[in-house]
Amino acid sequence: AQSVSQHNHHVILSEAASLELGCNYSYGGTVNLFWYVQYPGQHLQLLLKYFSGDPLVKGIKGFEAEFIKSKFSFNLRKPSVQWSDTAEYFCAVNPTGGFKTIFGAGTRLFVKA
Amino acid sequence: GAVVSQHPSWVICKSGTSVKIECRSLDFQATTMFWYRQFPKQSLMLMATSNEGSKATYEQGVEKDKFLINHASLTLSTLTVTSAHPEDSSFYICSARDDGYTFGSGTRLTVV
Numbered sequence: 760a761q762s763v764s765q766h767n768h769h770v771i772l773s774e775a776a777s778l779e780l781g782c783n784y785s786y787g788g789t790v791n792l793f794w795y796v797q798y799p800g801q802h803l804q805l806l807l808k809y810f811s812g813d814p815l816v817k818g819i820k821g822f823e824a825e826f827i828k829s830k831f832s833f834n835l836r837k838p839s840v841q842w843s844d845t846a847e848y849f850c851a852v853n854p855t856g857g858f859k860t861i862f863g864a865g866t867r868l869f870v871k872a
Numbered sequence: 873g874a875v876v877s878q879h880p881s882w883v884i885c886k887s888g889t890s891v892k893i894e895c896r897s898l899d900f901q902a903t904t905m906f907w908y909r910q911f912p913k914q915s916l917m918l919m920a921t922s923n924e925g926s927k928a929t930y931e932q933g934v935e936k937d938k939f940l941i942n943h944a945s946l947t948l949s950t951l952t953v954t955s956a957h958p959e960d961s962s963f964y965i966c967s968a969r970d971d972g973y974t975f976g977s978g979t980r981l982t983v984v
Contacts, residue, residue, distance in 0.1 A: 802977040
């Protein structure tokens with residue numbers, strides 16, 4: 760069965776620290792990959808997505824993610840986090856041409872001011 | 873960008889009653905919409921795929937008769953929780969596919 764694994768459930772960082780959130784998936788075919796963010800009290804928003812092409816994808820608010828096909832990974836990165844990045848981050852995978860999107864369990868990021 | 877409107881944002885109902893949640897795509901047509909349930913401190917669980925003009929496709933373990941889905945038009949899908957019980961209390965979210973997946977703001981259902 761397809762699955763998405765996010766390694767860190769909780770991450771605490773100080774402002775200006777660098778961030779990397781891990782995401783691995785299990786699916787043998789081609790996939791579309793997403794990172795979503797859910798700020799406290801708000802709904803899910805798309806941060807970035809990968810469909811094809813350059814495996815290094817840049818999203819909003821300075822986030823980027825790199826698709827490494829050989830590792831089935833799509834890790835999210837940001838060089839310098841801000842207090843306003845405190846939120847829950849979800850990795851999601853959708854087999855190309857399929858409808859179902861599978862979400863990871865989420866990673867709660869808390870950034871200390 | 874694409875917007876999905878979900879209504880109501882929160883509802884409290886008595887055990888045994890039914891609750892309807894609406895999901896509308898405001899500026900695009902969505903032949904397919906998705907209904908998720910989010911348990912506290914857990915990820916989103918896909919409940920069903922709603923297809924315009926045809927029956928919904930339910931995920932394993934989701935009761936069709938309990939969670940009725942109707943996708944009557946290209947911009948509206950509804951989820952009705954029938955005979956709600958306290959264990960149905962949860963956060964329900966719909967989404968529609970455009971360029972990525974656009975999510976509604978969610979509905980917090982509390983059954984007392």
